[in-house]
Amino acid sequence: MKRREMLANVLSPSKSVKKEDDLRPKKHGARANYFPNFLLRTHEGKAVRFYDDLIHGKHVVINMMYADCQGLCPPITANLVKVQELLKDRIGKDIFMYSITLRPEQDTPKALNEYVKMHHVKPGWTFLTGRPADIDVIRRKLGFVDLDPALDKDTKSHIGLLRIGNELTDMWIATPGISKPKNVIKRILWLETPPDYQPENGSTQKAKPASEKKK
Amino acid sequence: MAYISKRDRRREKERQNATKNRRELIAEGFSRRDLIKMGLIASTGMLIPKRGLSARARDPYARIPLDDPESPPTDPWLEEMPRMQIATPVVLTPTPDRCPVPGEAPRACHQRWDELQARYGPPITYQNIAAQTSGHIVHPQLPPQTLWTYNNQIPGPLFHSFYGQRNVVRFRNNLPAIGIDGFGKGQISTHLHNGHTASESDGFPTDFYAAPLFKDHHYPNIRAGYDQFLATGGDHRETLNTLWYHDHRVDFTAQNTYKGLAGMYILFDELDSNNENAPPPQFGLPSGEFDVPIMFQDRVFDEDNGRLFFDKFNLDGILGDKFLANGKIQPFFRVRPRKYRFRWQNAGPSRFYQFFFRDKTANQDVPFTVIANDGNLLPTPVLNQFSVRIAVAERIDVVVDFAGREGHEIVLQNRLEQEDGRKPTGDILSPGETAAIGQENIKFKVNLPFTGDNSRVPAAFRPNPPLENVDAIREWRFDRSGGNWTINGEIFDEDEVRATVIQGNAERWILQNSSGGWEHPVHIHFEEFQIISRNGNAPPPVERGRKDVARLGDENIRLFMRFRDFVGKYPMHCHNTIHEDHAMMLRWDIVAP
Numbered sequence: 092m093k094r095r096e097m098l099a100n101v102l103s104p105s106k107s108v109k110k111e112d113d114l115r116p117k118k119h120g121a122r123a124n125y126f127p128n129f130l131l132r133t134h135e136g137k138a139v140r141f142y143d144d145l146i147h148g149k150h151v152v153i154n155m156m157y158a159d160c161q162g163l164c165p166p167i168t169a170n171l172v173k174v175q176e177l178l179k180d181r182i183g184k185d186i187f188m189y190s191i192t193l194r195p196e197q198d199t200p201k202a203l204n205e206y207v208k209m210h211h212v213k214p215g216w217t218f219l220t221g222r223p224a225d226i227d228v229i230r231r232k233l234g235f236v237d238l239d240p241a242l243d244k245d246t247k248s249h250i251g252l253l254r255i256g257n258e259l260t261d262m263w264i265a266t267p268g269i270s271k272p273k274n275v276i277k278r279i280l281w282l283e284t285p286p287d288y289q290p291e292n293g294s295t296q297k298a299k300p301a302s303e304k305k306k
Numbered sequence: 307m308a309y310i311s312k313r314d315r316r317r318e319k320e321r322q323n324a325t326k327n328r329r330e331l332i333a334e335g336f337s338r339r340d341l342i343k344m345g346l347i348a349s350t351g352m353l354i355p356k357r358g359l360s361a362r363a364r365d366p367y368a369r370i371p372l373d374d375p376e377s378p379p380t381d382p383w384l385e386e387m388p389r390m391q392i393a394t395p396v397v398l399t400p401t402p403d404r405c406p407v408p409g410e411a412p413r414a415c416h417q418r419w420d421e422l423q424a425r426y427g428p429p430i431t432y433q434n435i436a437a438q439t440s441g442h443i444v445h446p447q448l449p450p451q452t453l454w455t456y457n458n459q460i461p462g463p464l465f466h467s468f469y470g471q472r473n474v475v476r477f478r479n480n481l482p483a484i485g486i487d488g489f490g491k492g493q494i495s496t497h498l499h500n501g502h503t504a505s506e507s508d509g510f511p512t513d514f515y516a517a518p519l520f521k522d523h524h525y526p527n528i529r530a531g532y533d534q535f536l537a538t539g540g541d542h543r544e545t546l547n548t549l550w551y552h553d554h555r556v557d558f559t560a561q562n563t564y565k566g567l568a569g570m571y572i573l574f575d576e577l578d579s580n581n582e583n584a585p586p587p588q589f590g591l592p593s594g595e596f597d598v599p600i601m602f603q604d605r606v607f608d609e610d611n612g613r614l615f616f617d618k619f620n621l622d623g624i625l626g627d628k629f630l631a632n633g634k635i636q637p638f639f640r641v642r643p644r645k646y647r648f649r650w651q652n653a654g655p656s657r658f659y660q661f662f663f664r665d666k667t668a669n670q671d672v673p674f675t676v677i678a679n680d681g682n683l684l685p686t687p688v689l690n691q692f693s694v695r696i697a698v699a700e701r702i703d704v705v706v707d708f709a710g711r712e713g714h715e716i717v718l719q720n721r722l723e724q725e726d727g728r729k730p731t732g733d734i735l736s737p738g739e740t741a742a743i744g745q746e747n748i749k750f751k752v753n754l755p756f757t758g759d760n761s762r763v764p765a766a767f768r769p770n771p772p773l774e775n776v777d778a779i780r781e782w783r784f785d786r787s788g789g790n791w792t793i794n795g796e797i798f799d800e801d802e803v804r805a806t807v808i809q810g811n812a813e814r815w816i817l818q819n820s821s822g823g824w825e826h827p828v829h830i831h832f833e834e835f836q837i838i839s840r841n842g843n844a845p846p847p848v849e850r851g852r853k854d855v856a857r858l859g860d861e862n863i864r865l866f867m868r869f870r871d872f873v874g875k876y877p878m879h880c881h882n883t884i885h886e887d888h889a890m891m892l893r894w895d896i897v898a899p
Contacts, residue, residue, distance in 0.1 A: 234620060236621070238727075248789055250788050251787065251790040252621070260484050261489075262488050262618075263618040264557055266557070267797040269790070270797060274800075288483065
């Protein structure tokens, strides 16, 4: 693998190598080749890689929001606060909650931190912002897309669903954010890694990044 | 560029082609606006790939690899379409009973068990074992597949049942917790689609159970209106004939059925008696060898490893680029020059079909007769049809006559253009265009010798039950908001009863769609409906029987329904399985008066 990467670096023009390197995951998992590894900022101002730090090997609950969103967002956030309370110490330990802003231009880490305080979000649930173009790709990869271009541009089209996933088993579902907390929790727990789980051939094959796939 | 995968290279090539095509089109005098209007390019300027996969394929940045495989190429017509294997009864231990027996998943005790046992005797018993099995050849140019099957069969065993004979099917779960490639959840709840089945045997989506449990589903094979027409065991005008069964595990129905958990269930009766030689008043429809149920599925296979691929991030509807009939991609089927009854069933996940028989030898379309919609014989057969549309979960029975076409090759074409999960574009492609994009499902070769044909299509079947005054009117609006699929603005909650219907009552249900450009095949469990009107107009002749799926475009559809015989919880949902798994469903209950 290392040899191959080195070879790739040697063969590619230096400028593009740097860019590709930035995006390429350092960790290998089922979705390393699917999710981008963009640099994001947390509400605490910490720099994180989307794939390596947030997705890899984790059981995650992801939604999209923006701080001054009215309508659907406040009830969803309130719902998720209850989900966090009910799942107690599991959030941030073996289940991770992420809220990604759809309006990164406004939602700086500081603005998100204020939102976190205002909604009494507890540690273990991370709010994220980043470069608008990167956020847009992440949104699409999460499946939050409207086929109608006008609706797709409207951030309100993408706030309704929670993406729940487990990168270890590569199971992914989505469920409405306005579902009752007990129904959201049921669905989060449906994606727990079974105690006797062993990744079979398919998963390990899929787990390899593109660079390793060609023989 | 050693680290660029095959997928990246394909995307790069696609992008180059798109740019080239766009330049050519613009050179021809089309503006970008024209092209967008024509649906040829997305607002991002990318030419829309005609691959029939998800919207996410249109990544405007093309910076990162996409998870949208195009299936490997396969040659059509290499293998013969298998016939479904007819289920054989087995002795079950422990013996099924009214209430759960040891080893059975929790359920309510069977309604009317003792009463039906006293009248009809003990049930015929079957077992369907749901398991992950390997070695399934969907196409000789693809690797053997590991799928989820009932009794190791794709499609599952075909039930041949008769009115007046009770069945119990033991659905045993031997599935792993998670399917290979991370899709498929090994908990099942099996729904007999259109069965007049009590709630505890209906496969309610949240009544799922894991291995090693089983559940005994009681299919009494009685007609709706049992209490009102006690002497005849229900209202003869409510007779059902072509049903199917599939997994209905909440939030995972698309994955589990895509993986293979589906089969068909046929009910015969005194008139549709499985005997084409029988004299009138029996219908004498083509039977035995000439009564062929066909399950249609569209699928994607991973371009790198050839394995069944499921797009877990698609929220619109998954369109496959490989077309299966009875588990084989583009099979051929040898037939005799005579009449056949084909029972077509669309097992999804999301695609709409419009089928035509194209006689490629004579270069003409072959007419056929539509005899049943959603498995119910129409009051009168609809003659001389050249095409019929069929949405997910719908069934259409046709009779086609291959007489006089000895030596001909006749291809079942789907000429309906559909580019994404929303709905068909509305365009019907030409036979040539259809062939060019590979939307061809089966090739019938009329090359078996004639052995006689006493089958017939009578001038009329059974009339519809009368439309009577209704006791309640309910409106259901199928919508989309904030990326969610909703009914009357709400999402599925299994504990919330959205309608309580009094047993014995008739109701008018009005289905509306304001989701803006989406079409939803709406399915109501347990009782069938008659379509009174679509936007105030009478439905087309092929929809003038009784149905359980209504294709709901941008319109409102008025239905007549009557609720009888059993109480309990039932769902209504969109049968685009992707929409259904994302909460476009509700629970309604029948309660005793």
